[in-house]
Amino acid sequence: MSLRRLFNPESIAVIGASRHPEKIGHIILKNLVDYGFKGKLYPVNPEAGEILGLKAYKSVLEIEDEVDVAIITVPADKVLQVAEECGRKGVKFLVVITSGFSEAGNEEGERRLVEIARRYGMRVLGPNIFGYAYTPNRINATFGPKEIAPGGISFLTQSGALGIALMGWTLMEELGMAALVSLGNMSDLDIVEISKYLADDENTKVITIYLEGLKPGSGKVFIEEMKKVIMKKPVILIKAGKSARGSVAVASHTGSLAGSGKVYEAAFKQAGILEAETIEEMFDWARAFSLLDLPRGDRTIILTNGGGVGVLATDAAEFHSVHLVDPSSTLKEKLKKTMPWFGSARNPVDLTGGAVADNYVQALEILENSDEVDNIIVLYCRTAVLDPVDLAKRLIEARKTMTKPLIAGFVGGEDVAKAIKLMNKNGIPAYPSPERAVGSLAAMLKYKKFKERLASAS
Amino acid sequence: MSLRRLFNPESIAVIGASRHPEKIGHIILKNLVDYGFKGKLYPVNPEAGEILGLKAYKSVLEIEDEVDVAIITVPADKVLQVAEECGRKGVKFLVVITSGFSEAGNEEGERRLVEIARRYGMRVLGPNIFGYAYTPNRINATFGPKEIAPGGISFLTQSGALGIALMGWTLMEELGMAALVSLGNMSDLDIVEISKYLADDENTKVITIYLEGLKPGSGKVFIEEMKKVIMKKPVILIKAGKSARGSVAVASHTGSLAGSGKVYEAAFKQAGILEAETIEEMFDWARAFSLLDLPRGDRTIILTNGGGVGVLATDAAEFHSVHLVDPSSTLKEKLKKTMPWFGSARNPVDLTGGAVADNYVQALEILENSDEVDNIIVLYCRTAVLDPVDLAKRLIEARKTMTKPLIAGFVGGEDVAKAIKLMNKNGIPAYPSPERAVGSLAAMLKYKKFKERLASAS
Numbered sequence: 029m030s031l032r033r034l035f036n037p038e039s040i041a042v043i044g045a046s047r048h049p050e051k052i053g054h055i056i057l058k059n060l061v062d063y064g065f066k067g068k069l070y071p072v073n074p075e076a077g078e079i080l081g082l083k084a085y086k087s088v089l090e091i092e093d094e095v096d097v098a099i100i101t102v103p104a105d106k107v108l109q110v111a112e113e114c115g116r117k118g119v120k121f122l123v124v125i126t127s128g129f130s131e132a133g134n135e136e137g138e139r140r141l142v143e144i145a146r147r148y149g150m151r152v153l154g155p156n157i158f159g160y161a162y163t164p165n166r167i168n169a170t171f172g173p174k175e176i177a178p179g180g181i182s183f184l185t186q187s188g189a190l191g192i193a194l195m196g197w198t199l200m201e202e203l204g205m206a207a208l209v210s211l212g213n214m215s216d217l218d219i220v221e222i223s224k225y226l227a228d229d230e231n232t233k234v235i236t237i238y239l240e241g242l243k244p245g246s247g248k249v250f251i252e253e254m255k256k257v258i259m260k261k262p263v264i265l266i267k268a269g270k271s272a273r274g275s276v277a278v279a280s281h282t283g284s285l286a287g288s289g290k291v292y293e294a295a296f297k298q299a300g301i302l303e304a305e306t307i308e309e310m311f312d313w314a315r316a317f318s319l320l321d322l323p324r325g326d327r328t329i330i331l332t333n334g335g336g337v338g339v340l341a342t343d344a345a346e347f348h349s350v351h352l353v354d355p356s357s358t359l360k361e362k363l364k365k366t367m368p369w370f371g372s373a374r375n376p377v378d379l380t381g382g383a384v385a386d387n388y389v390q391a392l393e394i395l396e397n398s399d400e401v402d403n404i405i406v407l408y409c410r411t412a413v414l415d416p417v418d419l420a421k422r423l424i425e426a427r428k429t430m431t432k433p434l435i436a437g438f439v440g441g442e443d444v445a446k447a448i449k450l451m452n453k454n455g456i457p458a459y460p461s462p463e464r465a466v467g468s469l470a471a472m473l474k475y476k477k478f479k480e481r482l483a484s485a486s
Numbered sequence: 487m488s489l490r491r492l493f494n495p496e497s498i499a500v501i502g503a504s505r506h507p508e509k510i511g512h513i514i515l516k517n518l519v520d521y522g523f524k525g526k527l528y529p530v531n532p533e534a535g536e537i538l539g540l541k542a543y544k545s546v547l548e549i550e551d552e553v554d555v556a557i558i559t560v561p562a563d564k565v566l567q568v569a570e571e572c573g574r575k576g577v578k579f580l581v582v583i584t585s586g587f588s589e590a591g592n593e594e595g596e597r598r599l600v601e602i603a604r605r606y607g608m609r610v611l612g613p614n615i616f617g618y619a620y621t622p623n624r625i626n627a628t629f630g631p632k633e634i635a636p637g638g639i640s641f642l643t644q645s646g647a648l649g650i651a652l653m654g655w656t657l658m659e660e661l662g663m664a665a666l667v668s669l670g671n672m673s674d675l676d677i678v679e680i681s682k683y684l685a686d687d688e689n690t691k692v693i694t695i696y697l698e699g700l701k702p703g704s705g706k707v708f709i710e711e712m713k714k715v716i717m718k719k720p721v722i723l724i725k726a727g728k729s730a731r732g733s734v735a736v737a738s739h740t741g742s743l744a745g746s747g748k749v750y751e752a753a754f755k756q757a758g759i760l761e762a763e764t765i766e767e768m769f770d771w772a773r774a775f776s777l778l779d780l781p782r783g784d785r786t787i788i789l790t791n792g793g794g795v796g797v798l799a800t801d802a803a804e805f806h807s808v809h810l811v812d813p814s815s816t817l818k819e820k821l822k823k824t825m826p827w828f829g830s831a832r833n834p835v836d837l838t839g840g841a842v843a844d845n846y847v848q849a850l851e852i853l854e855n856s857d858e859v860d861n862i863i864v865l866y867c868r869t870a871v872l873d874p875v876d877l878a879k880r881l882i883e884a885r886k887t888m889t890k891p892l893i894a895g896f897v898g899g900e901d902v903a904k905a906i907k908l909m910n911k912n913g914i915p916a917y918p919s920p921e922r923a924v925g926s927l928a929a930m931l932k933y934k935k936f937k938e939r940l941a942s943a944s
Contacts, residue, residue, distance in 0.1 A: 055870070132828070171870070173899065187794025189839050193867035196899025197918075240797065268797040271804030277797045277834060306921045307798070307897075336645025339698065339726040339735045340765070346729030370590070376735060381647050409651035412513070412629070439765075441631065441654025460655075463764045 031217070031225040034121045034153070035162045035207060037096035038067045040169065041088050041119070043110050044101035045071030045079050052125060053101035054079070055171040056159055063161075063168035063176070068093060088117045097121045099159065099169050104128030104137065107155070111141055115148030123169065124154035130213050131156050138215050145216060157212035158188045163205055164231045170195070170208070179204010180233030180318035181311075182226045184219055186211045186240040187268070194307070202452040203311055204318060206231040214243070220253045227260040234317035236310050237265040240278045247291075251299045255482055258300035262317050262475045266304045267292050300478035302471055312464050313471035316457040320433045325402035326473050327353040330376035331391055333383040334409035337439055338376035341407055341462035348470030352376075359398050366390040381411050385422040392423075396430045403433045403469055407462050410440030416447035424454040433472070437465030489675070489683040492579045492611070493620045493665060495554035496525045498627065499546050499577070501568050502559035503529030503537050510583060511559040512537070513629040514617055521619075521626035521634070526551060546575045555579045557617065557627050562586030562595065565613070569599055573606030581627060582612035588671050589614050596673050603674060615670035616646045621663055622689045628653070628666070637662010638691030638776035639769075640684045642677055644669045644698045645726070652765070660910040661769055662776060664689040672701070678711045685718040692775035694768050695723040698736045705749075709757045713940055716758035720775050720933040724762045725750050758936035760929055770922050771929035774915040778891045783860035784931050785811040788834035789849055791841040792867035795897055796834035799865055799920035806928030810834075817856050824848040839869050843880040850881075854888045861891045861927055865920050868898030874905035882912040891930070895923030 040060065044053035057071055061080055070091050071084040078084060085091050088098060088110070098119045102110055107126050114122055122145060129138040138155065145152045153160060159170035163178035172192040177199050185191035191210050198205055206229065209222055219237060226232045235257070242250055257263055269278030270289030296303045304310035328350050332338040345352050352375050355363065360373035366387050372378040379387045388406065395401050408419060416438055427434055436451055436458035438444045444460070451458035459465045498518065502511035515529055519538055528549050529542040536542060543549050546556060546568070556577045560568055565584050572580055580603060587596040596613065603610045611618060617628035621636035630650040635657050643649035649668050656663055664687065667680055677695060684690045693715070700708055715721055727736030728747030754761045762768035786808050790796040803810050810833050813821065818831035824845050830836040837845045846864065853859050866877060874896055885892055894909055894916040896902045902918070909916035917923045 050870075185794075187792065187797075189792030189867040189869065190794035190798075190897065192869070193792070193795075193897040193902070196868050196902065197897060200899045200903060238794065240794070266798075268794060268801060271801045273804060273810060273833075274797050274800040277793070277800050277832075307919055308921075334645065334647030334651070335735070336643075336648035336696065336698070336726060337651075339645075339732050340648075340724075342732040342735050343726060343729045346731060352731060374735075375731075409647040410654050411647065411650070412508075439648065439651040439655060441658045444651070444654065445658060461764060461766055463766075 031151070031222065033096045034151070035167075035225070035229070036165055037121075037167075039070065039093055039095050039097075040065065040067060040167075041070040041072050041091060041095045041098045042101065043072040043088060043098055045073050045084060047079050052171045056099055056101060056125070056169055057082075059168040059170060059174050062174045064166040065168075066166060070095065088113050088119065091117070095119045097123060099123045099125060101125045104134070108137065108140055108144060111144045115144055115150055119150055122150055122152045123157070123160060124152060125157055125159060125171070127156040129155045130215070138213060142215050152216035153209070154212040155215060156188070157210035158192050159210055161205070161208040170210070172196070173199065175199055176208065177202060177204045179206065180231065181205050181236060181314045182207040182209075182229070182232040182234070183236045184209045184211055184222055185238040187238055188212065190238060198311065201311065202449050203315060206233075220250055223257045223263065224253060227257040232261060234314045235261055235263045236314050237263065238268065239265055240268050247295055251295050254299040254301060258478060259482055262302065264302045264304055264310050264313050264471070265296060266307060266310050267296070300482050302475060302478075309467065312459060312468050315452065316435060316468035316472055317475070319452075319455050319457045320435075320472065322476055323403050323433050323469075323472055326351040327401055328403040328405060328469065329353055329355070329395055329401045330405045330407060331379065331388065331395070332376050332407035333379050333381055333411060333414065334407065335378055337407045337409055337437065337462045338378055341405060341437065341466050342376055344463040344466035348467055350466060350470050350473060353400055356400060359394070359400055362394045363391055366394070381409070382413060384414050385419050388419060389422050389426050392426050392430070392434075396432055401432065403435070405465050405469060406434060406436050407465070408436070408438045410444055416440060416444045417450065420447035420450045423456060424451060427456055433469065435465045435469050437462040489609070489680065491554045492609070493625075493683070493687070494623055495579075495625075497528065497551055497553050497555075498523065498525060498625075499528040499530050499549060499553045499556045500559065501530040501546060501556055503531050503542060505537055510629045514557055514559060514583070514627055515540075517626040517628060517632050520632050522624040523626075524624060528553065546571050546577065549575070553577045555581060557581045557583060559583045562592070566595065566598055566602060569602045573602055573608055577608055580608055580610045581615070581618060582610060583615055583617060583629070585614040587613045588673070596671060600673050610674035611667070612670040613673060614646070615668035616650050617668055619663070619666040628668070630654070631657065633657055634666065635660060635662045637664065638689065639663050639694060639772045640665040640667075640687070640690040640692070641694045642667045642669055642680055643696040645696055646670065648696060656769065659769065660907050661773060664691075678708055681715045681721065682711065685715040690719060692772045693719055693721045694772050695721065696726065696765075697723055698726050705753055709753050712757040712759060716936060717940055720760060722760045722762055722768050722771050722929070723754060724765060724768050725754070758940050760933060760936075767925065770917060770926050773910065774893060774926040774930055775933070777910075777913050777915045778893075778930065780934055781861050781891050781927075781930055784809045785859055786861040786863060786927065787811055787813070787853055787859045788863045788865060789837065789846065789853070790834050790865035791837050791839055791869060791872070792865065793836055795865045795867055795895065795920045796836055799863060799895065799924050800834055802921040802924035806925055808924060808928050808931060811858055814858060817852070817858055820852045821849055824852065839867070840871060842872050843877050846877060847880050847884050850884050850888070850892075854890055859890065861893070863923055863927060864892060864894050865923070866894070866896045868902055874898060874902045875908065878905035878908045881914060882909060885914055891927065893923045893927050895920040
């Protein structure tokens with residue numbers, strides 16, 4: 029069964045919905061209501077009545093309408109009975125929030141849950157999860173924060189606590205999300221199947237994954253299936269528990285086999301997955317993928333108003349194997365006209381500290397129209413003569429008629445932070461340092477190579 | 487001559503002070519006034535009169551009082567004459583903002599400037615700089631932002647534009663600064679001499695340096711002298727222009743010899759300098775040094791409310807060679823009492839997602855009193871049951887009676903960002919990710935080893 033109805037349900041039942049604001053069954057229902065889910069919502073609670081202004085049902089079986097998705101928040105010892113009722117009702121997806129299954133030694137309960145689901149043709153997300161979200165349909169079926177910024181990043185996480193914490197963080201960081209999926213025990217739906225669905229999802233531009241471990245023996249399938257995903261969408265992954273002690277911590281935490289870090293690294297590389305070292309790096313890269321089309325080539329130019337940040341970006345480019353192009357004398361002559369005599373038209377192109385927005389925009393126009401350049405990294409150091417928010421606005425305007433990837437690295441204080449937010453909201457991936465801007469372009473170029481390699485091998 | 491009077495002047499003259507708000511000579515004078523310099527301030531301007539409410543003098547020679555420091559902002563072709571007058575006046579330090587010297591091919595002008603200074607026993611900072619600051623005496627003699635957060639980090643920079651941009655950034659990031667020195671052409675005062683002075687400065691807890699290149703032939707002296715600095719204070723450095731293309735960019739930018747990245751790396755290691763890869767990393771580490779005493783040992787424990795961040799921190803610890811201690815069964819038994827039955831008293835100590843501030847504080851008390859533990863990393867994932875600002879306040883309170891280094895890594899949205907700011911203002915180095923918290927402790931442990939190695943070798 030396709031996962032389409034999980035992400036595009038016409039109706040959702042919250043089983044275990046509660047009137048008590050601190051209960052998970054209440055928070056999830058409230059998030060669904062507040063975030064503006066447009067489909068039908070059915071609270072299910074043995075006492076029935078009304079919850080958050082919605083008519084509540086004693087059992088899922090009492091709902092007259094069809095139910096696509098049932099969010100289950102009842103205690104563990106009630107889950108199997110509820111699942112059975114959902115099956116009889118013809119529910120398509122069980123999203124089992126409840127914990128107390130294989131992660132707590134209750135493998136038998138989890139096995140029976142899946143058995144019931146199979147018997148009725150239902151699919152199971154979870155158990156032991158904080159829910160899921162899909163912003164294009166205004167679904168926030170999590171007990172995390174109410175607000176989620178919409179965008180092109182989908183995120184799958186094996187850690188619930190981290191996932192919820194990152195919901196708030198992505199909102200603050202202007203990282204636009206499409207799907208957000210808590211994986212939990214992966215009793216049925218797993219990383220591979222969800223990734224394959226999202227690879228065809230038109231709202232997902234990049235898939236990010238926080239992974240603790242795969243099930244024993246599933247490595248080969250993982251590599252082969254993820255290759256197919258990578259042909260359609262970039263996948264960025266962070267693997268927790270790569271160290272010796274970390275793998276022990278993972279084992280005690282999720283019960284999954286952590287395996288050696290080296291083995292995982294090799295598998296990710298083979299599959300064409302981009303492996304990030306830190307959470308910040310993963311979302312830095314995802315930001316670029318979510319806002320930009322894939323580069324057509326690797327010839328990159330750096331545009332700056334400060335020599336220092338230009339040099340730092342140059343170092344980062346070499347470190348990440350980003351090809352910095354040498355402009356021809358024709359191109360250099362054109363660029364020279366956008367800067368004072370002591371500027372530099374070499375790469376990095378240094379407009380000097382006296383640069384105003386016009387200098388940047390003129391240089392950008394020349395670079396956009398040059399057939400020597402594929403990608404542009406624009407750097408800015410806070411100066412007295414150029415307000416960062418003004419520059420950001422001009423760059424956003426200029427970008428509208430540009431086809432080449434444009435990535436920004438701005439350094440400075442509060443007003444620079446404001447400029448960065450503004451660009452991230454308006455299609456220019458922007459970072460508070462030159463190195464992070466370069467690293468994100470590097471990830472895009474690496475993905476392009478992965479994809480070409482996979483294409484030529486198949 | 488000691489540099490004491492440069493950082494502790496009784497009087498400063500700004501030569502080239504101007505009534506026009508956009509002129510550098512105006513901005514520097516205004517910053518000095520607004521930031522609250524308590525000594526005497528003398529604007530010098532050929533038209534005399536009054537500037538910013540201060541009596542202006544036609545020449546430095548007209549000032550009746552002694553002048554410790556002269557900030558020179560006059561055009562390049564006037565600098566030598568002004569320097570000569572300063573010499574006759576008995577000025578002790580020339581801070582030459584003006585550019586147009588060796589960096590622009592005018593080596594002769596720079597040579598003569600230094601010659602004049604030598605003749606009169608003056609020392610020169612610059613030329614080609616944005617100024618300097620020293621917060622303990624409320625000196626902001628820069629044309630950067632007016633506000634600088636006071637604290638224990640001193641920063642020396644060879645890039646002016648980056649230095650100014652970072653002034654705003656450090657303020658936003660709650661990074662407290664002691665001295666801030668724009669190095670410029672280093673015609674006289676250089677990195678080594680300023681570092682040696684700051685090594686004895688009681689307000690400087692850590693020295694950070696943005697370096698593009700040393701003068702040819704000065705490498706050996708640099709290593710030997712910096713070793714002496716490292717015995718007193720940690721030095722964190724970022725070397726720009728380590729890549730092949732980056733070194734060319736540096737040469738065109740500052741005219742200094744960039745040299746191979748590998749040679750520099752070896753030199754830094756020999757000297758005991760901590761080399762950071764990015765600006766962010768440099769100040770992450772500096773934050774820890776500025777707020778904490780040096781660890782007494784390397785036995786580290788991680789305290790968390792989320793398994794996922796615990797695992798990420800564990801991986802980072804192994805990567806950075808931070809020794810995670812195995813708690814004895816006695817210690818584990820004590821810790822077990824601070825958490826629910828499904829928590830973990832191993833390292834990372836997992837208080838679980840249900841943890842409230844009391845759980846953290848109780849566990850901290852046990853760890854502070856245990857002779858098995860030297861350092862504590864406290865992690866937090868945003869949960870519904872524990873407000874991050876509340877937790878931050880409790881940690882700040884608890885820290886007051888603690889002697890062991892405490893470093894925080896908090897993950898979440900706006901309220902977590904607020905908690906991080908609060909901790910950084912109140913003596914707990916705090917970071918928005920587990921990896922950065924671990925990396926900063928690792929830098930402290932590395933410095934400790936560097937220092938021990940240098941001590942045993944001497």
